[in-house]
Amino acid sequence: MRNYLTLHGFRAHKNGMIDPTISNSIIYGSLVGLMCVGLTVTYLTTKVPNFAVGDFVVVGTYASAASFILWDVQSPYLTIPIGVAFGGLSAVAMYLIVLRPLIRRGSSLVVLMIATLAVDIIFTGIFELFVDYMGSKYGRILNNKGYGGQFYILGQLPDLRIFGESGLLFVAPVVLLALAFGLYLLLTKSKFGVAMRAAIENANLARTVGINVDRVNLVSWFLAGGIAGLAGGLFAIWTATPQGNSSLIIVDIFAGCVLGGLASIYGAIIGGLIIGAGETYLTSALVKLVSSMYGPNVGAQVNDFQKGIPLVIMIIVLLVAPQGLMAVNWRKFAKRVGVLR
Amino acid sequence: MAIPSLPVACGNTQIDLISVFIGAGIIFCVYLVVSLTVNLEFGFTGVPNFGKVLFVAAGGLIAGSLSYRLALYALNLSSSDVIGSQALFSNDINQYILSHSYFGIELFLFSLAVGAGVAAFVGYLASFPAIRLREDYLGMLLLAAGEFFRVFVTAYYPITGGTQGLLIPDPVFWTVPTQGLRDVVVLVILGVAAVGVYLYVERVARSPLGRMLRAVRDNEVSSEAIGKDTVGIRRNVLIIASALSGIAGVLFVLWSPAISPTTFLRTEWTFYPFVIVILGGAANNLGVGVGTAAFVGITTTIDQARTCILANGISLPVDINAVEPIAIGVLLLVVLLWRPKGLVQEKPTFTIPKSRLQSIWERANKALEQQKAPLPPQSTGEEDKTNPETSDGG
Numbered sequence: 001m002r003n004y005l006t007l008h009g010f011r012a013h014k015n016g017m018i019d020p021t022i023s024n025s026i027i028y029g030s031l032v033g034l035m036c037v038g039l040t041v042t043y044l045t046t047k048v049p050n051f052a053v054g055d056f057v058v059v060g061t062y063a064s065a066a067s068f069i070l071w072d073v074q075s076p077y078l079t080i081p082i083g084v085a086f087g088g089l090s091a092v093a094m095y096l097i098v099l100r101p102l103i104r105r106g107s108s109l110v111v112l113m114i115a116t117l118a119v120d121i122i123f124t125g126i127f128e129l130f131v132d133y134m135g136s137k138y139g140r141i142l143n144n145k146g147y148g149g150q151f152y153i154l155g156q157l158p159d160l161r162i163f164g165e166s167g168l169l170f171v172a173p174v175v176l177l178a179l180a181f182g183l184y185l186l187l188t189k190s191k192f193g194v195a196m197r198a199a200i201e202n203a204n205l206a207r208t209v210g211i212n213v214d215r216v217n218l219v220s221w222f223l224a225g226g227i228a229g230l231a232g233g234l235f236a237i238w239t240a241t242p243q244g245n246s247s248l249i250i251v252d253i254f255a256g257c258v259l260g261g262l263a264s265i266y267g268a269i270i271g272g273l274i275i276g277a278g279e280t281y282l283t284s285a286l287v288k289l290v291s292s293m294y295g296p297n298v299g300a301q302v303n304d305f306q307k308g309i310p311l312v313i314m315i316i317v318l319l320v321a322p323q324g325l326m327a328v329n330w331r332k333f334a335k336r337v338g339v340l341r
Numbered sequence: 342m343a344i345p346s347l348p349v350a351c352g353n354t355q356i357d358l359i360s361v362f363i364g365a366g367i368i369f370c371v372y373l374v375v376s377l378t379v380n381l382e383f384g385f386t387g388v389p390n391f392g393k394v395l396f397v398a399a400g401g402l403i404a405g406s407l408s409y410r411l412a413l414y415a416l417n418l419s420s421s422d423v424i425g426s427q428a429l430f431s432n433d434i435n436q437y438i439l440s441h442s443y444f445g446i447e448l449f450l451f452s453l454a455v456g457a458g459v460a461a462f463v464g465y466l467a468s469f470p471a472i473r474l475r476e477d478y479l480g481m482l483l484l485a486a487g488e489f490f491r492v493f494v495t496a497y498y499p500i501t502g503g504t505q506g507l508l509i510p511d512p513v514f515w516t517v518p519t520q521g522l523r524d525v526v527v528l529v530i531l532g533v534a535a536v537g538v539y540l541y542v543e544r545v546a547r548s549p550l551g552r553m554l555r556a557v558r559d560n561e562v563s564s565e566a567i568g569k570d571t572v573g574i575r576r577n578v579l580i581i582a583s584a585l586s587g588i589a590g591v592l593f594v595l596w597s598p599a600i601s602p603t604t605f606l607r608t609e610w611t612f613y614p615f616v617i618v619i620l621g622g623a624a625n626n627l628g629v630g631v632g633t634a635a636f637v638g639i640t641t642t643i644d645q646a647r648t649c650i651l652a653n654g655i656s657l658p659v660d661i662n663a664v665e666p667i668a669i670g671v672l673l674l675v676v677l678l679w680r681p682k683g684l685v686q687e688k689p690t691f692t693i694p695k696s697r698l699q700s701i702w703e704r705a706n707k708a709l710e711q712q713k714a715p716l717p718p719q720s721t722g723e724e725d726k727t728n729p730e731t732s733d734g735g
Binding site: 043048049051098101102105107109110111113114115117118119121122124125126128129132133247248250251254255257258301304305307308310311314315318319322 | 383387389391469470471473474476477478480481482484485486488489492493495496497607608611612615616619659660662663664665666667669670671673674677678681
């Protein structure tokens, strides 16, 4: 059995022609875009910001990575559907067991948020148990390993090479675009998608014309969890998975969704892309800048503060355009700035 | 003077019940303070602060780190790397506190003030983007800010030396020579603080201010219509509750004077206080007390069971440390699903004592009866006295 705990090369996309900063920005931007779609879909249908969305990502990571390692399959891409299925099913389970009874009872928004926080805590405990179990049963697969102050669950999984570049550089954006196109087709061309939009716009009215709102909610929760699980499966191929990953990526997901406005799926894709790519690119630019000013030792420390970038972007967005990018009247903005007349 | 002990056998080991109760009492006091602040924000005002850990940790960690530096300054200790030489310096400081107990008390008062101040300032900063937002955006922003603060403390060396941690001066080190006295003294200090915070929050709840907070929570538009500055009220509540949370952080650090970024985690300092408030009943300080007692009872039982199991060499199939948050999370969901108002439900509070209300009510009734009865001509003077009371009380 291969051992994926040897943490050779974080973000090991160094051999290709493209600058690794750029390729990492593209990959992580696409992944955060996927995660943001996962949050926005559930927010649109149930109107609850789901604090457990990061856990669906981690469910995807663990399910696909564990099955890849245990079954010794050819490439980690082949087991990603398992991650998608597990992410989707855990989301559906959360909706059925926790949220639907609470919503039927007429609980307030804050109570629903606290319930999703509870689900997040429960998932975190389950992950710990799972990692322990895998570690004790199968030796050194999926285990805590310290590296530079951070503990890692899993090393980076082997990637394909396409044109001498890491395969993820092409796979992640293509998956994101395909997903956007697929959701566009689903929501505008299919009968079920139209029903879904109706249920999002006005659930009571949709019920009166005979739409099964409950089934719409179930499907959208499965979609959301599956998309998040997909992002999680790709994440394990991109880099090593840190311990407590769900609470790290949730900063990016919230920032991306707030930037996108939490009102449309396309906004979530754009917001997630900007946050993920911006975080990766700005961090490495800042590392270079600080290194040139104070030496490489100080510069490397900038890496540790990278989650500050999405937080700052989120605060600025909330102060300047609280409805998000998609709600800004860009024509008016351009006129005011003087680009358009 | 020795602290009594009450050992109870557990397999081939012993558990001292008195020290267990003292430990539970300390945790109770800290969690009571944090939960009361959550209740003030979420229960009374409807501001769901999902970044509670940010304020508790800001108070505890920054005040702890600064009190270490103040002690170094006061004792003329210096080094190029004060964090790196903490083992030596902390020992020196604690030895000094051992012979000069007032210095420890001064350090504690200093860290209380700094903790409250820093946390209030962080609350003030957080209120700028946060307070105008709806609950969902507010929750997301504060939760993300809390996560970032943990990452920040891990990465920023001067606060706790990163993951290395920092041994801060122990303000009650003068109690260490007597076996077991330290925990008792800490319990007394924390108990006084917790009672003080309880009385303060209860007074706020019963005052006209408390009614205004509920009005803002229940109907923002109508309270704005009668001229209340809802944004300002919510900001002030956030700042006051944050200052109290900072004090709770300092109190916790007083008990265990070794700080590190993992001292304050989201599960324990955001999620558990919310569990307590929901379990006990929101907008109800007595309920929060009951909830804290129930919560501390459950966690202490789990802890002692773990100690007992580990001491007897029984190996469990699962890691019990991971089971505790799962159990608490399931408990919260059960409470939300089957008893959403908590153990003690919110009641209308009387702003004047009930006994006085009752006497006014009786006098008013008596006056009404006198009015109905044919008036004897000589009792007009008495009636003039009772009439204004009738209009007040009725």
